Amino acid sequence: MGQQEVSNDKKYNKLIVALSIIIPLAVAALFGIRIDYELPVFLPPIYACINAVTALVLVLAFIAIRNKKVKLHKLLMTFAIVLSVLFLLMYIAYHMTSDSTKFGGDGITKYFYYFILLTHILMSIAVIPFVLITYVRAITNNIEKHKKIAKITFPLWFYVAITGVVVYIMISPYY
Template identity: 40%
Template structure:
C-alpha cells in the first residue's frame, strides 16, 4: 500500500495549493482594471530587473547541473536553493510590476514577430507548470528523497532552464518598446 509520509501529508497539499493559487493570482493581477504604482519606478526598471534575475537563475541552474554531475551535492544544493530564491524574488517582483504598470504591447514586425510570440507563449505556458515541478523537486531534494528528486528533476531542470532563458529573450525582444 502506497501511503504518504507524515511530512508529505502537509507538504503535498501545500505544493498543490500554491501551484494553483500562484498562476491564478498572476492572471488576475495582470487583468486588473486599474494599476497601482506601488514603488513609483520607471516602467523599464521592472523588466530589466526581471531579466537580471532570469539570467542569474539560468547560470545557477547550469552550475547546479554541473555540480551534481561532478557529485558535489552540497554545491548543487546551495546553487539550486539560490536559483529558487531568485525565482521567488522574480515572482514577487513580477506581480508587483503587473499591479503597477499597464502591459506593453509588442510592436515588432516581420520575421521576428512570430518568433517573439512563439517564445512568449511557450514561456508563459511552461512558467505555469514550472511552479509545482520546482516545488516538488526542491521538497524531494531537501527531504533527501534522492530517487524521487532525480526522477522529477529530469523534467524540472530543462523546463526551468527554458523558462529562465526565454524570460531574458522576451526582455530583449521587448527592450525597444519599454
C-alpha cells in the same frame, strides 16, 4: 517506499497542489489590480537579469551535482528558488503599476516573439509544481525520486529562465 516517505509525500503534496494553483491565480488576479504609481522603467532589465542569473545558477547546480558536490548543489538550487520568487515579486509589482508594453515588430519576428512569450508563460505555470516536488524530494531525502523528476524540472525551468531573457530582449526596444 517506507511509511515515513509516504507520510512526507502526503504532507507536502497538499501544499504543492495548493501553491501550484494559488500562485498562477494570484498573479492573474494581481494583474487586474492597478496601482496609481509608476515604477521606473529600469525594473524590467533587472528582472531580466534575474532570469539570466537563474539560468546560470541552474547550470552551475547541475555541474555541481554531476561532480558530487551535494552541499553546493543544494545551496545553488535554493538560491535559484529565491531568485525566481524575487523575479515574480518584481514582475508583479511592475505590471501592477505600469502599462504593458506592446511588441512593435512585424512579420516572422512578431510570430517568433509571441511563440516564445506564450511558451514562456505556459511553462512558467507548468514548472511550479515540478520545482516544488523536486525540492521537497530533495529536502526529505527521497533522492531516487528527486533524480527522476529533476530530469524533467531542469530543462523546463532552464527554458523559462532563458526565454524570459529572450522576451525582454525582444520587447526592450518598445519600452
